[in-house]
Amino acid sequence: MVSKIGSLVIVVIVIAVVAIAGVFLLRGGQSPIAQPTATETRTTTSFNTSTSSPTATSATTTNTNRTSTNATKVTLYISHWGFSWDQINSIVIEPFEKKYNVDVVLLSGTSADRYAKLVEGAQPTPDIIFLPDYYAYMAASKGLLEELNTSRLSNYGKIAPFILESYSQSKLSKYAVPHTIQDMILVYRSDKHAPVSSIIDVWRSDFSGFVLLPYITATSGPMMLTLMNLALNGSINDPTPALQAIKDHKSSVATFYTSSAQFSSMFERGEAEIGVGLRYQLGALQGLNQTLGGKLAYAIPKEGSIFVLNVMAIPKNSTHKDLAYALMDFWLSAEVQQKLAESGVDAPVNSEVSLPTGHFFNYSGQIVKPIYLLPETLASNLANWTALWKQYLGS
Amino acid sequence: MLGIVIGSLYSLFAISPDLFTATGKLLSDESFRSALSRTLKISLIVAAVSTILSYPTAIYINSIRSSKARRVALSLVWLPVMVNPIVRAYGWMIILGRYGIINSILSALRLGTAKILYTDTAIVFGLVELFTPFLISSIYSSLSSLNEELLLAARTLGAGAFRTFLDVVIPLTSKGYLFGLTVIIAGCFTAYTTPVLLGGAMNATLSMLLYEYVSIFLDWRMAVALSLVMLAIVISIMIVARIAVRGRK
Numbered sequence: 001m002v003s004k005i006g007s008l009v010i011v012v013i014v015i016a017v018v019a020i021a022g023v024f025l026l027r028g029g030q031s032p033i034a035q036p037t038a039t040e041t042r043t044t045t046s047f048n049t050s051t052s053s054p055t056a057t058s059a060t061t062t063n064t065n066r067t068s069t070n071a072t073k074v075t076l077y078i079s080h081w082g083f084s085w086d087q088i089n090s091i092v093i094e095p096f097e098k099k100y101n102v103d104v105v106l107l108s109g110t111s112a113d114r115y116a117k118l119v120e121g122a123q124p125t126p127d128i129i130f131l132p133d134y135y136a137y138m139a140a141s142k143g144l145l146e147e148l149n150t151s152r153l154s155n156y157g158k159i160a161p162f163i164l165e166s167y168s169q170s171k172l173s174k175y176a177v178p179h180t181i182q183d184m185i186l187v188y189r190s191d192k193h194a195p196v197s198s199i200i201d202v203w204r205s206d207f208s209g210f211v212l213l214p215y216i217t218a219t220s221g222p223m224m225l226t227l228m229n230l231a232l233n234g235s236i237n238d239p240t241p242a243l244q245a246i247k248d249h250k251s252s253v254a255t256f257y258t259s260s261a262q263f264s265s266m267f268e269r270g271e272a273e274i275g276v277g278l279r280y281q282l283g284a285l286q287g288l289n290q291t292l293g294g295k296l297a298y299a300i301p302k303e304g305s306i307f308v309l310n311v312m313a314i315p316k317n318s319t320h321k322d323l324a325y326a327l328m329d330f331w332l333s334a335e336v337q338q339k340l341a342e343s344g345v346d347a348p349v350n351s352e353v354s355l356p357t358g359h360f361f362n363y364s365g366q367i368v369k370p371i372y373l374l375p376e377t378l379a380s381n382l383a384n385w386t387a388l389w390k391q392y393l394g395s
Numbered sequence: 396m397l398g399i400v401i402g403s404l405y406s407l408f409a410i411s412p413d414l415f416t417a418t419g420k421l422l423s424d425e426s427f428r429s430a431l432s433r434t435l436k437i438s439l440i441v442a443a444v445s446t447i448l449s450y451p452t453a454i455y456i457n458s459i460r461s462s463k464a465r466r467v468a469l470s471l472v473w474l475p476v477m478v479n480p481i482v483r484a485y486g487w488m489i490i491l492g493r494y495g496i497i498n499s500i501l502s503a504l505r506l507g508t509a510k511i512l513y514t515d516t517a518i519v520f521g522l523v524e525l526f527t528p529f530l531i532s533s534i535y536s537s538l539s540s541l542n543e544e545l546l547l548a549a550r551t552l553g554a555g556a557f558r559t560f561l562d563v564v565i566p567l568t569s570k571g572y573l574f575g576l577t578v579i580i581a582g583c584f585t586a587y588t589t590p591v592l593l594g595g596a597m598n599a600t601l602s603m604l605l606y607e608y609v610s611i612f613l614d615w616r617m618a619v620a621l622s623l624v625m626l627a628i629v630i631s632i633m634i635v636a637r638i639a640v641r642g643r644k
Contacts, residue, residue, distance in 0.1 A: 112610035138613070215596035217611040254493075255513040255595045262592075265485070271493050271512070383612060390426045395599045 079126035082108030084345040091339040125317040128324040137375035140175040146314040155332035160351045166372035176311035180346035183307035188274040191295035199301040208252045212275035215256040216389040243392040282360035304369035417620040434600045438583035445527040453534040484592035513595035521589040530575030537571030569640040
């Protein structure tokens with residue numbers, strides 16, 4: 001009897017201790033979110049426009065504080081996806097570290113992971129953070145980003161005018177700076193189909209069963225929905241005409257992709273012959289295009305070039321804001337933007353960049369009708385659009 | 396263990412005071428019900444197919460006299476699990492795709508083509524390959540500790556092979572089967588890579604819905620609610636399975 005009571009007391013004490021520990025950990029000042037030991041292994045594709053095929057390399061990025069021989073050397077934390085980090089490291093990071101005598105440490109992860117860490121105040125606080133405009137807008141709305149003084153960025157005014165003009169309509173423009181543009185294109189097999197010019201061309205009978213569209217939660221999903229809506233004389237805030245069109249032609253769709261890897265894989269396996277995607281996805285298709293003798297074509301929809309931006313921002317709690325500004329300005333420079341574009345990393349925003357004709361990141365003269373999907377529009381509509389999508393198309 | 400579970404649950408409710416509201420909203424959401432229905436259906440089909448594949452395989456492996464050969468056979472059984480899940484899924488894409496092996500055979504036999512990839516069937520293929528090794532191993536473990544004289548006794552008393560299997564082998568391997576079934580059901584509920592690559596976004600399972608709440612909508616309340624509902628469903632299924640197996644014994 002005594003031993004049973006003793007056991008019960010021990011169990012109650014254990015429960016109480018675990019419960020208190022749990023509350024303490026999850027309500028305490030320090031976030032329990034993982035410290036910067038996150039590692040990301042991404043397969044990156046190095047592009048050289050003069051080679052016949054892209055080569056894939058594995059880039060394992062680790063957040064390790066590099067050993068500094070100079071005790072006063074500053075450590076700058078950069079929050080970035082981590083993909084193509086080998087190229088970014090050699091083009092941007094190493095020259096910057098040398099010039100400013102700093103150590104740059106990468107805090108890698110998906111946009112959602114890094115946004116969540118920013119919200120929770122995970123340590124260390126990044127000094128500069130790279131996010132899609134949608135996530136950056138939400139961070140700014142929560143008061144997590146520093147309001148920027150763009151006059152400190154000598155290269156800010158060199159950003160393409162149409163980007164600056166569109167971007168200035170968003171409140172995010174006070175808190176973040178675009179470093180790359182992602183515009184929507186139509187990729188198709190020109191060896192099997194006549195040219196396309198409109199987003200509505202995906203419903204042509206010759207493409208039936210081979211259409212590749214983005215799922216609503218993919219980056220290009222809301223963009224596709226908006227552009228198709230505009231093509232059907234709908235409005236930005238009411239996607240039902242586009243949803244009805246997709247529903248009516250659902251049997252034409254091979255699948256709705258959620259990742260860029262899936263986009264390229266569908267073309268490589270012959271499952272798709274037309275796809276609505278983003279310009280950067282052309283990079284992964286260069287190998288297939290070589291195999292097809294250059295027959296993989298892309299078109300800018302006549303309805304317009306709908307685009308979103310990836311941006312750089314400075315978290316409010318950054319401890320090295322001057323250096324963050326310096327890195328931002330360096331990242332925006334024509335030299336860096338040129339090299340990043342030539343390496344197939346990011347499409348440039350600096351208007352002084354000049355890329356070879358035919359380079360997939362060369363949008364010069366192509367974006368004649370820019371349509372910026374404002375992060376405010378996305379933030380206020382995404383949940384509703386997703387619910388409508390599932391209502392019309394099922395899940 | 397009990398303290399950890401209760402402490403964790405308390406902590407979850409402590410950080411999410413309106414968890415009950417979120418759970419209610421989740422249960423009334425059509426996309427949740429659709430994903431739940433699909434996940435349950437797939438889990439049960441995978442469990443059934445795995446059962447049919449596992450027992451004969453485990454019995455065969457157990458009948459191998461050479462211990463070295465038995466080890467080799469078990470290694471082969473585990474081979475699919477050792478492959479990276481993305482590589483494994485892409486392998487299935489080659490087999491199940493429009494121009495894949497199956498459709499090539501169907502075309503050669505003039506039977507037309509079948510849309511298998513990006514359907515629930517493709518998910519079943521992938522998950523059966525992934526989880527059947529667990530069931531084979533757990534049934535084999537039970538079989539290997541089975542007293543062979545019981546089987547001999549049954550045969551001596553006039554039971555045929557099938558009757559012996561039903562009345563002796565199944566009851567005595569029920570613990571191993573239940574363990575393997577637990578892995579299958581829990582695994583099917585939580586698998587993400589295989590369903591998303593083979594089924595596509597339009598055939599959403601609960602794990603894909605969870606991903607949406609966490610990474611797209613950043614709605615941690617709904618994600619926590621969904622996690623708890625998934626846990627409750629898996630535990631309920633296991634309790635029902637345990638009762639059914641005990642009844643059989």
